[in-house]
Amino acid sequence: MNDVSPIRIIGISGSLRSRSSNTHILRAAASLAPGDMIITMYEGLGDLPLFNPDTDGDKPTAQVADLRTRLNAADGVLICTPEYAGGMPGALKNALDWIVSSGELMNKPAAAISASPSLTGGEKALESLRLTLRMLSADVADDGTVAIPLVSAKLSAEGELTDAATVLQLQLVLGALARQVRELQTREPGSL
Template identity: 40%
Template sequence: MSRDPFRVLAVPGSLRSGSLNRRLLEAVAEQAPEDVEVTLFEGLGDLPHFNEDLDTRPGPAAVEDLRARMHGVDGILIATPEYNSSIPGVLKNALDWASRPYGTGPLVGRPVAVVGVSPSAFGAVWSAAEVRKVLTASGARVVETELGVKKANTLLDDAGRFADGDTVAAALGLITGLREVAAEAAAEAAADSAVA
C-alpha cells in the first residue's frame, strides 16, 4: 500500500537568478527521499509590498497563491540569504503576508525549517535565527536545528549545482526535522481529540 508523500514547499529568500539559496533547495528537491515531494516556490517576486490596506479577504492574487501553497503542504523549508546581518526584505515581506489572517494564516501550527546560505564564512546564521524568530511569532512549529552553509560559492560543481554531499545531506536532515515536528503535532491532535 503506498502512502501519501510528505509534501514540502521550499522557499528561497532570494530573487537572484544565480541564487545559492535556490540552488541548495534545487539539490534538496532532486535528492529528497522517494516519499517526500519538494516543490520550489517561485513567486516571491510577485508579492506586493505588505500593506494592511491590501490585506483584504481575499487578498491580492499572488498573496492568496502563497497562502494556498503553504496551506497545501506538510512542511516548509526556507533557505535564506543574509543582508546586512538580517533577513532580506523580500523574504520578510512574504512572511508578513503569510502571518495573516492572524491566528488562521498558513504559518499557524505548520512545521517550518530554516537554512542560511552565504558565500561568507558565517553561513547567514544571524539571518536564519531572525527568520526562526519571525516564524515563532507567527505561530509556526519551528524546527530548532541551526544550519548555516558557509562559503557556499565554493560548493558548486561546474554546472552550478550544489555538489557538496555533506551540505545537501544536512539540508535533507531538516526535512527529517519537519517530519518529526509534524508527527509531534499529529500526536498532540490525537491526544486532544481523545480527551474531548
Template identity: 50%
Template structure:
C-alpha cells in the same frame, strides 16, 4: 509505503542563479521520496505589505501564497543574507502571512547559506524570530547556517561537500518526521 507529504519550498532570493535557490533545488533532489515539493515562485509578484490591502479579498498573489501554504504539510526555506538580515522580498512574503495563520504549527526548516564565513547567521536569526512569532513549528535541530556555500556546492547546484550533504539529508528526514507527527 510511507505517506507522502507536500512541502512548500521557498528561496529567499530573487536571483535565478542564487546559491540559495540552487541549494533549495539540490535539497529537493536529496529528499526522501515521500516528500513532494512545490516551489513557490511568486516572491517577486507580491505587493509591498500594506494592512489596508489585507482584507477579505487580498491581492491574488497573496491569496496564491496563502493557498500554497495552507495545503502544504511543511515548509523549506533557503535564504541568503542581505545587509545583515533577511532579504526584503522574503520578509515581505512573511509579513503577508503574519495575521492569516496558514503557517501556524507548520513544520519548517530554515536554511541560510552564504559565501561568507558567518554563513548567513544574522539572516537566519532574523528569520527564526519572525517564524517563531508566526507560530511556525520551526525545527531548530534541522535548521542550518551554511558558511562558505560556494566552497561546498558548484554553480550547477551539486553539493560536493559530504558533511554538508549529510546535514541537509538529516534536515529533510527531520522535516518528514515532523510532518508524520503532525499527521497523527
C-alpha cells in the same frame, strides 16, 4: 495499512537572483528529500506586492491569495535565505508579513536554511528567519535549521551541490522536517 500519504513541502528561496546559491541549495535539498517527501518550489516571491495592512482583507491580491493557498495545501515549509545587511532579504520578509494575519504557518512544521559566501553562513539571517517563523507560530525544530558557510565553494559552476558534508546536513534537516510532519499527522484531531 502501509499506504502513507506523501509529505508535501513548499520550498521558498529568499533570493530573487536567477542564479542564486540559495535557490541552488533549495533545489539540492529537493533532490535529496526522502522518498515520501515532495518539495514544490514557490516561484512567486518577486511578484508579491509590498505588504500593506490596508489592502489585506477578505479579497487579497491574486499573488497573495496564491501564496496563502500554497502554504495551506502544504504539510510543511522549507525556507532557504541569503543574508543581506545582517538579516533576511526584504522580499522574503515581505512574503512572511503577508501571512501574519491569515495564519497559514500556525503550527505548521518548518525548516530553515541560510547559505552565504561568508564564514558564518548567514547565521544572522537564519536567526532573523527563525525569529519571524516563531512569531508566526510555525513549528521549527532545533535540528531543522542549518547555516551553510562558504556556499560558493560548495556548488559547481552549474549550481550543483558538490560538498558531501553539506549533503549530510541537508539530509538531517529534511529528516527533522519529515518527523515533524509525521508527528503532527498522527496527533488526534483538535489536539493542537
